[in-house]
Amino acid sequence: MHGNHYREHIEKSEQMLKEMVKKVKITPTQGRLLFFRDHEIEALLVNVGEVFSHLNQLLEQTKFSTGYGDFLLVAEDFRFGLCIERTEYYYELSIWGL
Incomplete structure (x- = not known):
């Protein structure tokens, strides 16, 4: 996803992610949400449906919305x-298993 500057990259990425979440028909019950913390990567066990329901807040909490780190959600x-x-x-978007 291309933009004129990093802020536009983030906005386009968030928009594309939200569109893809709407298209997902079947999801696993649980998955791992991976995000960066200082020099480590956290892998929280989460309810995938709740991630989709609270996507805006999670993008802020993981600091993806400010350009810090990637967004990874896997079964x-x-x-x-x-x-x-x-x-x-x-930014690159990868999706599998839909």
């Missing part, structure tokens, strides 16, 4: 996933 067995990865010049 325990890795058969489902939503990932937005920051690269040097733009």
Whole structure:
């Protein structure tokens, strides 16, 4: 996802993520939400439906909305996933298992 500056990258990424969440028909009950904390990556066991219900708040809490870190949500067995990865010049969206 390209934009003119990092803020536009974030906005486009959040918009695309919200659109993809609306299209998901079947989700695993639980999954892992991965996010950066200082020099470590946290992997919280979460209810996937609740992640979708509270997506705006989670994007803020994980600091994705401010450009810090990637967004990764995967099923325990890795058969489902939503990932937005920051690269040097733009953001990349990866989705599998829908």
